[in-house]
Amino acid sequence: MICARGRVLSAGPDLLRVELPEWPGHRPGQFAMLLPDPDVRARDPLLPRPMAVFRGGADALEFRFKVVGRGTALLSELRAGEAVGVLGPLGNGFSVPEGPATLVGGGTGIASLYELAREAPAGTRVLLGGRSRRELLALEAFRALPVELEFATDDGSLGHAGLVTDLLKPEPGSWVLACGPTPMMRRAAEIAAAAGARCRVSLENTMACGFGICLGCAVSCDTGFRYVCTHGPVFDAARLDWDALP
Amino acid sequence: MTAAGIDLSVDFCGVRLANPVMLASGTCGYGTELEPFLDLRELGGIFAKSLTLAPRAGNPSPRIVETPSGMLNAIGLENVGVEAFLSEKLPAIPEGVVVFASVFEQEVEGYARVCERLDGAPGLAGIEINASCPHVKAGGAEFGQDPGGLADLVRACRAATRLPLVVKLSPNVTSIAEMGRICRGEGADGLSLINSLQALEVDVEARRPVLYNTIGGLTGPAIRPVALRMVWQLAQAVEIPICGIGGISTAADAIAFLLCGARCVQVGTASYRDPGTAVEIRDGIRAYCERHGVPGPAALVGALERPG
Ligand SMILES: Cc1cc2nc3c(=O)[nH]c(=O)nc-3n(C[C@H](O)[C@H](O)[C@H](O)COP(=O)(O)OP(=O)(O)OC[C@H]3O[C@@H](n4cnc5c(N)ncnc54)[C@H](O)[C@@H]3O)c2cc1C
Ligand SMILES: Cc1cc2nc3c(=O)[nH]c(=O)nc-3n(C[C@H](O)[C@H](O)[C@H](O)COP(=O)(O)O)c2cc1C
Numbered sequence: 092m093i094c095a096r097g098r099v100l101s102a103g104p105d106l107l108r109v110e111l112p113e114w115p116g117h118r119p120g121q122f123a124m125l126l127p128d129p130d131v132r133a134r135d136p137l138l139p140r141p142m143a144v145f146r147g148g149a150d151a152l153e154f155r156f157k158v159v160g161r162g163t164a165l166l167s168e169l170r171a172g173e174a175v176g177v178l179g180p181l182g183n184g185f186s187v188p189e190g191p192a193t194l195v196g197g198g199t200g201i202a203s204l205y206e207l208a209r210e211a212p213a214g215t216r217v218l219l220g221g222r223s224r225r226e227l228l229a230l231e232a233f234r235a236l237p238v239e240l241e242f243a244t245d246d247g248s249l250g251h252a253g254l255v256t257d258l259l260k261p262e263p264g265s266w267v268l269a270c271g272p273t274p275m276m277r278r279a280a281e282i283a284a285a286a287g288a289r290c291r292v293s294l295e296n297t298m299a300c301g302f303g304i305c306l307g308c309a310v311s312c313d314t315g316f317r318y319v320c321t322h323g324p325v326f327d328a329a330r331l332d333w334d335a336l337p
Numbered sequence: 338m339t340a341a342g343i344d345l346s347v348d349f350c351g352v353r354l355a356n357p358v359m360l361a362s363g364t365c366g367y368g369t370e371l372e373p374f375l376d377l378r379e380l381g382g383i384f385a386k387s388l389t390l391a392p393r394a395g396n397p398s399p400r401i402v403e404t405p406s407g408m409l410n411a412i413g414l415e416n417v418g419v420e421a422f423l424s425e426k427l428p429a430i431p432e433g434v435v436v437f438a439s440v441f442e443q444e445v446e447g448y449a450r451v452c453e454r455l456d457g458a459p460g461l462a463g464i465e466i467n468a469s470c471p472h473v474k475a476g477g478a479e480f481g482q483d484p485g486g487l488a489d490l491v492r493a494c495r496a497a498t499r500l501p502l503v504v505k506l507s508p509n510v511t512s513i514a515e516m517g518r519i520c521r522g523e524g525a526d527g528l529s530l531i532n533s534l535q536a537l538e539v540d541v542e543a544r545r546p547v548l549y550n551t552i553g554g555l556t557g558p559a560i561r562p563v564a565l566r567m568v569w570q571l572a573q574a575v576e577i578p579i580c581g582i583g584g585i586s587t588a589a590d591a592i593a594f595l596l597c598g599a600r601c602v603q604v605g606t607a608s609y610r611d612p613g614t615a616v617e618i619r620d621g622i623r624a625y626c627e628r629h630g631v632p633g634p635a636a637l638v639g640a641l642e643r644p645g
């Protein structure tokens with residue numbers, strides 16, 4: 092784990108690339124806390140934002156995101172050469188499944204799945220959903236992978252017109268690995284359970300610290316509260332109290 | 338003494354701190370969580386997460402939300418409990434780190450029992466009483482808001498331990514000076530302030546409070562001027578040592594607290610932005626002393642010059 096200043100290589104409406112020689116490497120599904128302005132006097136935003144590492148390493152660490160508020164807007168407006176605060180790698184990440192698996196990504200959650208899709212065995216299905224074709228993060232990068240790729244959009248602008256979980260038909264004993272809006276992950280978990288498949292989900296809670304000191308990112312599990320930043324973000328879907336998720 | 342002749346050490350309630358910069362309770366876990374980012378021995382010390390007798394789960398999420406220059410939290414009483422602190426957490430902290438335990442309960446008797454358990458624990462420098470807990474018997478007002486409740490609390494804790502006893506005051510009061518005098522009268526060795534300010538944030542689209550608990554505690558740079566005012570008022574009223582807390586993120590912020598009468602400071606929310614902040618603040622205090630020809634931070638305590 093490091094807390095350092097990276098140098099922005101490029102940024103845009105849905106992407107940030109950072110050079111960070113100290114980066115120790117990471118596993119698929121791990122994340123970093125990003126500060127658009129690492130100066131100690133900066134207040135806008137005050138807290139760093141959690142962001143999945145989309146792909147890359149020390150020479151170019153890449154993040155893909157959707158601008159939803161102030162923090163992501165500032166990340167998208169960074170210019171090449173500027174400093175960005177990076178704390179990571181954080182969280183448990185996904186274990187790459189050995190057998191057949193279906194990856195289900197929705198909205199911002201798509202970014203958490205790319206490296207997993209890249210490392211997953213041949214024949215892995217990847218289902219990506221969003222409001223419209225334009226909202227599907229990193230579409231081209233996924234298309235370049237040797238996976239079975241299917242899409243769902245609310246407006247029908249790409250693939251199935253409807254929910255991405257409509258496409259989910261897991262084999263018994265296979266893995267379903269999902270990241271996206273809570274209702275999507277919940278539905279994926281239900282379909283997996285009904286089909287006798289195993290399901291893990293990656294949660295995208297609000298965080299303050301990202302490494303276990305604020306206790307702000309608690310979720311309720313069968314054994315009590317767990318922290319998304321240190322115990323997660325990837326959890327066994329069957330152990331989560333879905334009614335209590337924010 | 339460093340080469341430049343600056344002595345960063347300060348005395349707080351009879352405990353010698355290598356420098357005046359410490360970490361605030363609830364913002365540094367049990368210390369070890371921060372080790373990947375800094376050497377705890379470089380700090381004045383740490384105040385561990387507030388402890389109750391039994392381990393406690395906290396509030397459901399959402400527990401935190403960012404607000405202008407600050408954040409609200411409603412974590413609840415979540416902690417590992419005093420026994421696990423003593424058997425697992427405290428021994429894991431490297432030797433040489435000044436550790437204060439923080440105590441939090443719902444009844445006076447509970448506070449006193451936690452203090453008793455902590456008394457004499459190897460490696461523990463002192464106890465901080467978190468007086469911002471709702472007092473169930475007094476209808477839920479914070480202990481630190483009710484003069485009678487606060488007096489009972491400090492008396493009971495004082496009787497339960499010989500360790501240096503620091504009372505962490507609630508800012509949600511009319512007269513901080515009165516609360517400080519009560520603590521001193523009941524035998525507190527020092528005072529720390531401020532804890533978080535009661536606050537609320539609303540999600541207007543959903544027409545709901547953002548936090549599950551509705552009310553949360555405001556911390557971060559937004560509260561710093563309020564905290565400074567309270568430290569200054571308290572320093573006028575009592576002579577026991579004060580530890581300043583509230584929105585400190587730079588050496589200048591910390592020095593402002595010293596000038597207003599604090600012997601030392603605690604860094605809280607700023608560690609979430611950058612866990613190395615406290616060490617940078619220590620370095621900045623040294624640089625300030627060198628620049629101003631001051632022998633060390635002890636010489637800055639209460640040195641606020643007022644017009645006229
Ligand atoms: C482990 C983890 C990994 C993440 N990875 C990614 C990623 O790779 N790409 C990405 O785009 N996001 C990701 N997120 C979500 C991202 O952290 C948030 O979108 C971001 O913090 C929002 O910050 P902001 O300042 O822009 O918005 P804020 O001002 O904090 O919020 C603005 C509004 O957006 C809403 N909002 C917050 N999060 C989301 C969200 N995820 N989707 C839609 N609305 C939201 C808030 O409720 C609020 O109403 C991840 C979160 C976690 C915990
Ligand atoms: C998430 C969070 C949890 C906290 N938990 C505790 C606690 O357990 N006990 C306590 O005395 N203070 C607790 N505090 C208050 C801090 O110790 C400190 O008084 C407050 O945050 C003000 O300092 P700051 O503005 O530098 O953060 C907590 C603060 C935050 C933000």
Ligand code: FES
Nearest residue numbers: 301303305306320
């Ligand atoms: S975000 Fe602070 S504990 Fe998880």
